[in-house]
Amino acid sequence: MITGAWLCLFAPLAGAVLITLCGTRIPRRAAGWISTLSVFIAFGGAVWSFLALRSHGSDHGAISTAWTWLESGSFKVGLSVLVDPLSTMMMLIVTGVGGLIVLYSIGYMDGDPEERRYFAYMSFFVFSMLLLVQGGNLLLLLAGWGLVGLSSYLLIGFWHEKPSAVAAAKKAFVMNAFGDATMALAFFVLIFHSGSLEFATSFTTAGHLSQTTVNLVALGLLGGAAAKSAQIPLHTWLPDAMEGPTPVSALIHAATMVTAGVYLIARTHPIFEQARTIELVAAGMGALTLLVAGLVALVQTDIKRVIAYSTMSQIGYMFLGAGVGAYANGMFHLMTHAFFKALLFMGAGLVIHALAGEQDIRKMGGIGKLMPWTRWMFLIASLALVGIFPFAGFFSKDSIIAATLNVGWYGYVLWGAALAGAFLTGLYTFRLYFIVFPGEPSAFAEEHHHDHHGLEGPWTMLIPVGVLTVLSAAGGWIQFSPYWQLVTDWLDPVARTLGVAEPTNTQEWVSTGLALGLGLGGMAVAYAIYGSGRLAVPRLPAVQRALEHKLYFDEAYDALFFKPSAALATQLRRLVEDPFVLAAGPDLGETAMDAGRLVRRLQTGMLRTYVLFLGMGMAVMAVVFLVVR
Amino acid sequence: MILAFSAGNVLVWAVWMIAGLACLASGVAVISFSNPFFSALALIGNLGSLAVLYLLLSAEFVAAAQVLVYAGAVMVMFLFVIAYVGPRQETPWRGGPSWQTIGAVLAAGAIFVEIIVVLGLKAGGRLSDVHAVNGTFGSPGWIGRLFLTDHLLAFEITSIVLLVAAVGGVILGEHTKRRDVATTEDAA
Amino acid sequence: MQGAALLGPGIVWYVGIAGFLFGIGALGVLVRRNPLIVLLSLEIMLNGANLALIAFARSAGNGAGQIFALAVMAVAASEVCVGLGLVVALHRRRLPLDVDRLSELRG
Numbered sequence: 001m002i003t004g005a006w007l008c009l010f011a012p013l014a015g016a017v018l019i020t021l022c023g024t025r026i027p028r029r030a031a032g033w034i035s036t037l038s039v040f041i042a043f044g045g046a047v048w049s050f051l052a053l054r055s056h057g058s059d060h061g062a063i064s065t066a067w068t069w070l071e072s073g074s075f076k077v078g079l080s081v082l083v084d085p086l087s088t089m090m091m092l093i094v095t096g097v098g099g100l101i102v103l104y105s106i107g108y109m110d111g112d113p114e115e116r117r118y119f120a121y122m123s124f125f126v127f128s129m130l131l132l133v134q135g136g137n138l139l140l141l142l143a144g145w146g147l148v149g150l151s152s153y154l155l156i157g158f159w160h161e162k163p164s165a166v167a168a169a170k171k172a173f174v175m176n177a178f179g180d181a182t183m184a185l186a187f188f189v190l191i192f193h194s195g196s197l198e199f200a201t202s203f204t205t206a207g208h209l210s211q212t213t214v215n216l217v218a219l220g221l222l223g224g225a226a227a228k229s230a231q232i233p234l235h236t237w238l239p240d241a242m243e244g245p246t247p248v249s250a251l252i253h254a255a256t257m258v259t260a261g262v263y264l265i266a267r268t269h270p271i272f273e274q275a276r277t278i279e280l281v282a283a284g285m286g287a288l289t290l291l292v293a294g295l296v297a298l299v300q301t302d303i304k305r306v307i308a309y310s311t312m313s314q315i316g317y318m319f320l321g322a323g324v325g326a327y328a329n330g331m332f333h334l335m336t337h338a339f340f341k342a343l344l345f346m347g348a349g350l351v352i353h354a355l356a357g358e359q360d361i362r363k364m365g366g367i368g369k370l371m372p373w374t375r376w377m378f379l380i381a382s383l384a385l386v387g388i389f390p391f392a393g394f395f396s397k398d399s400i401i402a403a404t405l406n407v408g409w410y411g412y413v414l415w416g417a418a419l420a421g422a423f424l425t426g427l428y429t430f431r432l433y434f435i436v437f438p439g440e441p442s443a444f445a446e447e448h449h450h451d452h453h454g455l456e457g458p459w460t461m462l463i464p465v466g467v468l469t470v471l472s473a474a475g476g477w478i479q480f481s482p483y484w485q486l487v488t489d490w491l492d493p494v495a496r497t498l499g500v501a502e503p504t505n506t507q508e509w510v511s512t513g514l515a516l517g518l519g520l521g522g523m524a525v526a527y528a529i530y531g532s533g534r535l536a537v538p539r540l541p542a543v544q545r546a547l548e549h550k551l552y553f554d555e556a557y558d559a560l561f562f563k564p565s566a567a568l569a570t571q572l573r574r575l576v577e578d579p580f581v582l583a584a585g586p587d588l589g590e591t592a593m594d595a596g597r598l599v600r601r602l603q604t605g606m607l608r609t610y611v612l613f614l615g616m617g618m619a620v621m622a623v624v625f626l627v628v629r
Numbered sequence: 630m631i632l633a634f635s636a637g638n639v640l641v642w643a644v645w646m647i648a649g650l651a652c653l654a655s656g657v658a659v660i661s662f663s664n665p666f667f668s669a670l671a672l673i674g675n676l677g678s679l680a681v682l683y684l685l686l687s688a689e690f691v692a693a694a695q696v697l698v699y700a701g702a703v704m705v706m707f708l709f710v711i712a713y714v715g716p717r718q719e720t721p722w723r724g725g726p727s728w729q730t731i732g733a734v735l736a737a738g739a740i741f742v743e744i745i746v747v748l749g750l751k752a753g754g755r756l757s758d759v760h761a762v763n764g765t766f767g768s769p770g771w772i773g774r775l776f777l778t779d780h781l782l783a784f785e786i787t788s789i790v791l792l793v794a795a796v797g798g799v800i801l802g803e804h805t806k807r808r809d810v811a812t813t814e815d816a817a
Numbered sequence: 818m819q820g821a822a823l824l825g826p827g828i829v830w831y832v833g834i835a836g837f838l839f840g841i842g843a844l845g846v847l848v849r850r851n852p853l854i855v856l857l858s859l860e861i862m863l864n865g866a867n868l869a870l871i872a873f874a875r876s877a878g879n880g881a882g883q884i885f886a887l888a889v890m891a892v893a894a895s896e897v898c899v900g901l902g903l904v905v906a907l908h909r910r911r912l913p914l915d916v917d918r919l920s921e922l923r924g
Binding site: 638641642644645649652653656657659660665668669672675676679682683685686687688690691694695698699702703706707710711713714717729730732733734736737738740741744745748759760761762766767771772775776779780783787790791793794795797798800801802 | 823824825826827828829830831832833834836837838839840841842843844845847848849851853854856857858860861864867868871872874875876877878880881883884885886887888890891892893894895896897898899901902903904905906908914
Binding site for chain 1: 843917
């Protein structure tokens with residue numbers, strides 16, 4: 001069990017190191033295969049741990065420490081892995097979906113001159129994510145957190161000749177850094193009070209802290225989670241992150257990294273339960289995000305950006321679930337979301353690849369005819385996303401919506417938001433589907449479409465897509481509350497669902513029915529407007545403009561943060577840096593030279609001068625001698 | 630300090646005063662004259678008065694050696710070279726960087742003051758009780774015995790130093806045919 | 818003078834004169850530019866030291882001071898020999914007999 005965990009953790013790192021060391025000596029394709037193999041080995045390790053944990057009788061799991069990493073007085077931190085139900089679930093998702101996406105990348109990135117760097121980064125990312133979920137203490141979690149942010153930066157800015165990509169990478173990193181800072185502050189408070197960052201100690205300490213303190217800690221953790229998971233107000237980086245290659249968007253910004261916030265809440269739920277207010281704030285944040293993201297997705301014209309906002313929205317659902325206390329539901333949705341969102345991105349990638357890089361959906365009409373297989377997979381993924389029975393999203397999303405009902409009046413507000421979100425999901429998802437796939441191929445599509453030896457793409461791209469299609473279709477069946485709840489039972493020892501978050505059977509059925517109906521309603525409206533053209537797009541120019549500007553968040557942040565900082569920096573440069581710091585170098589040199597010139601005057605070359613110094617020295621020495629003796 | 634006035638004492642005091650004053654005056658004269666010839670003559674006077682002081686200190690042999698060697702040989706050499714080099718006028722207290730002269734006066738003054746201070750403060754006690762000596766103290770035979778028994782090493786090394794100096798002097802005075810040919814031609 | 822005490826001024830006065838001579842000699846070395854005068858000033862300094870030695874020898878009744886004074890005299894003679902040789906060599910090569918002008922070690 002532990003060996004499997006260590007194998008899982010270090011296999012991708014070994015892959016990344018191997019690719020880096022081999023450099024240009026190996027062919028580009030080989031780098032891709034090394035990376036893929038390393039992630040699949042990690043998957044093997046994850047499966048091993050999972051099975052071993054199951055047979056062990058899944059109690060709270062085990063922590064194994066390799067060596068002590070940091071030691072400062074009584075504060076000790078070890079390099080330790082944690083194998084428990086929650087971490088093995090995440091390990092399986094990360095390595096499983098990750099492996100498929102890396103395999104897909106081999107086909108997608110084929111021909112790129114810097115392919116090796118890409119695969120090294122991908123392996124490194126998988127390692128970082130595994131460190132995050134397998135870390136045996138909060139410090140390793142934070143380390144993984146930071147490394148994941150770094151990998152995201154490296155991969156978003158992979159095509160570094162594109163200034164927009166570089167800017168997007170910086171934006172992502174800076175916003176994530178804000179979250180990292182709040183998390184670190186929360187950890188400082190924990191260390192201050194408990195002297196340790198072990199999970200168990202921190203959770204028991206949280207019980208003894210004053211309400212304000214524990215609220216602050218939870219708020220810090222929530223800040224980090226919000227930044228990493230692109231929830232309002234720290235969400236503006238995610239759409240820009242689509243500048244990276246499509247597999248990167250699939251892996252990092254859909255399936256794994258952005259879900260780390262949900263994992264964090266589930267992992268540290270004892271702290272959040274002490275700060276129930278903050279936990280409900282998290283739920284509210286999720287609800288707000290899912291609405292706003294859904295609305296903005298309605299006007300996006302870039303295929304990847306629609307899917308990005310969809311991701312944001314779905315993570316809002318996960319936050320909603322975790323926030324009210326239905327941790328298992330949130331994690332379950334995380335899993336199914338990984339399947340269908342990665343599939344959506346991969347499908348989009350197939351289309352983009354076939355159209356030689358075009359991403360504007362207005363040009364893509366009717367491509368379904370040219371790429372039928374892609375079309376059907378995209379359809380299945382879309383249905384899973386909207387939550388239509390029997391596909392995966394139905395089981396996970398609807399149980400989250402139902403979980404909000406017993407939390408009090410606040411829960412009703414969340415419930416309403418979640419249902420509205422279901423409608424919006426149907427609307428924007430099928431808007432995308434109807435614009436891109438059905439109908440006659442547009443002129444652009446006809447002209448630029450090229451296939452891959454008769455198939456819609458290389459086999460390295462088609463096989464992962466196929467696997468994920470099956471998972472999106474059937475993967476939800478492992479939990480059909482209230483009949484069988486494999487996921488909830490599995491996670492029960494470490495992330496027990498709160499009592500208030502358990503809906504009654506009636507509530508469950510009513511909620512599910514409403515959600516399903518609203519989802520179908522959204523689909524129908526989308527069909528009416530975009531599919532058959534019977535309805536026109538509503539003309540609300542102000543709303544349209546606001547949505548197109550993503551509700552002016554970027555402009556607001558620019559005015560609030562960037563402009564003052566830039567002005568301050570310019571002023572400091574003028575007043576401090578130029579006169580003092582920059583002049584310091586030349587001034588020091590000038591001073592040294594002046595001193596040298598002064599001393600030079602003593603070197604007269606005259607005998608008399610040197611004898612004078614002798615004499616003066618002798619006089620001084622005599623005085624010293626007299627005084628001392 | 631007690632002034633003991635007896636007949637012998639008065640004579641000693643008088644001789645001391647004259648010799649001391651002559652010593653100091655000639656010392657000042659050496660450094661003041663601009664013509665080196667006069668400086669050399671002043672130095673001869675200095676050496677002579679020093680010899681008198683040595684006699685007062687029961688160092689007869691040393692006094693004799695002083696007159697013979699120093700005044701007799703060394704100063705004659707000096708006068709030879711001064712004559713050879715020829716007359717030259719020099720402005721003694723000018724030249725060099727401005728701080729040189731001031732610094733020199735200060736340094737020399739400081740040394741002198743320190744010596745006085747030392748004498749006044751520390752050595753007063755130790756120097757006040759003077760050993761009583763007998764007649765052989767300072768006599769040539771006594772010096773000779775010391776040289777050949779207690780201080781034999783000093784004696785030998787001094788002779789080596791003299792040898793080295795003699796050799797050095799010869800080398801320095803050597804005519805290097807090639808280089809001096811040009812200078813002696815237009816000197817003549 | 819059989820076992821006689823020192824007549825006249827005390828040893829302190831002799832040492833004082835020696836100090837004054839030393840100072841004068843030092844001043845001469847530092848101020849004068851003619852190398853011959855510098856050498857003469859050096860002689861004064863050496864003589865000052867000699868006087869001090871003799872005075873202390875008399876004060877302590879120890880002959881080593883006089884021996885040392887004789888050695889100093891020998892060394893002074895040698896040094897004058899070499900120094901004058903230098904002056905003569907300078908003169909022969911038409912170099913200026915001015916210690917200020919002989920400054921090739923100028924910085």
